[in-house]
Amino acid sequence: MNWKTYSITLRYYDFLEKNFFPILKNKNISPAQISFAGFVFALLVPLGFWLHIFWGLLLILLSGFSDSIDGQYARITKRVSIQGAFWDSVLDRISDAFYLMGIFILFLKQGKWVFVAGNVILFVLLLCFLISYIKAKAESLGISCESGIMDRATRTVYLIIWLFLILIFGMKDGLMWVGLTLFMLLCFITVVQRLIEVNVKIK
Template sequence: MLNILRPAVTRVMTPLGRALARWGISPDVITTIGTLGVVASALVFYPPGHLFAGTLVITFFVLADLLDGVLARMTGKGSTWGAFLDSTLDRLGDASIFSGLILYFVLKDEPEIVLAAVALFCLVAGALVSYAKARAEGLGMTANVGIAERGERLVVVLVAAGLSGLGVPYVLAAGLWLLAAASAVTVVQRMVHVYRQAVVE
């Protein structure tokens, strides 16, 4: 769904990509810096409850996930290693966001264990969504289906956390429950899709 926004975002980032290319900065450097920024921001801002500030900083670094692709196309330095690095570090960034929220729920004066468990489920289910696609492609099939791909999952969790940081009640809980359900459905959708390719067809 969010792929329709990629061309517009790419146009916005193209001037910055040109500047980085002139400075000789490689896409892999942007990927690494972006991930380290997400990890540090999530684990520094979220556990003590700075949800809005944390979301703003995380969103800034998440945009590097698009910038590295723009830079790779401009410089012609896209590579198999770069694609592997990007996908692998994406998992680390996603895990840090949910880990930060889990710590936030657990470290509150009145811990919210149920929501911590839901956030943990979102973390695991999100990893399964990505693994199902990667494993299917490794076996020569496809699994590019589902209602909650990575972009959608990031938007839901970051918007919910940011609005919660602004004082909107129940929005983070609602966002996490919605994300948990959507991620579970997506895992099932991908398993069914691969089953049809491997067994039925």
Template sequence: MLSRLRGVMTTLFNPLARVLLRIGVSPDAVTVFGTVGVLVTALWAFPTDHLAVGAIVIGLFAFLDSLDGTMARLAGRSGPWGAFLDSTLDRLADAAIFCGLAVYFVVHTSGATRTWGAVAALACLVLGSMVSYARARAEGLGMTASVGIAERGERLVVSLVAAGLVGFGLSVLVLVVALVALAAASLVTVLQRMATVRTQALAAAVASSEA
């Protein structure tokens, strides 16, 4: 579903992408701008209990992921550097979001809610990084691991929607439950990718022995 939405956003961004390219804005500049926006917002809004504002603003900046790719395609600049920069800065943005949520729980909640919320947010950070690393490492070894139930898009949607709902007045338990479920889904995704790579590695070993 999110992949189809990304295609729609790419189409919608075409006019804006052309305008930015015409005035001399580069795709890399948009990538960096979006990441800085997420960093500043996540590390200010969440720790200061502005969950709704943080979720909305970060969501808007997240759309720049589609804009910079559209600009690169229109300008004929798609390549390894742009992909590397985008993936690297995505990890930094994700870290800021979940660190900001962890600080929110430590500062603004207490008891079991604080413990479970902070631990779940940090678990999402660690396991989300493992999800991305598993795919990158597999591709570096000549295999694929683009499977799983909790890719980056899904992780962002779940965490930001839950944070926004709490910011608009729902119980903070909504965010705790969402983060716990997201951490579990991320762990499942890591295991799915490990199983996929193992299957490919075993198949390659068999093919090599029969050659």
């Protein structure tokens, strides 16, 4: 899912370029610093969920916000670099893992079917890594790969909405397990979509 083509996304970045990016430029903040801030927020996600779901959700919001602006800010300030793109991708994968560690903390605190939840979350982590790896490997072979309903931005938005519902309605079995299972299925579908796209283009 390419969020950059949506009208609301275009307005979001237009607002940032006019009102927020100038502040960052005046303070001489670099895209790398934004990426690192998002990474630090992600590292704190499990601790946030251990304290309270509100703090975990807030940290994912801050991390996701940082991730959503670092690339665009780099382009606006003409600081795009291969090194920056490489480290941004690496930090994103680590952040994915810490987001899911935070989700596991929620199930651990709930205390029901923890072993099952842990294994499902590990499988989801594998799927998330595959989603990114398939695209990266395809592009290294000169093949574009933009298909799939659950790219990283969509996964982050999904987690934020799901966690917000848990914050409002509580850690109810149905809400937690339906949310996790749906997340897993959508990630699995995305892996299949990308494998099919790349396989077709290779032929």
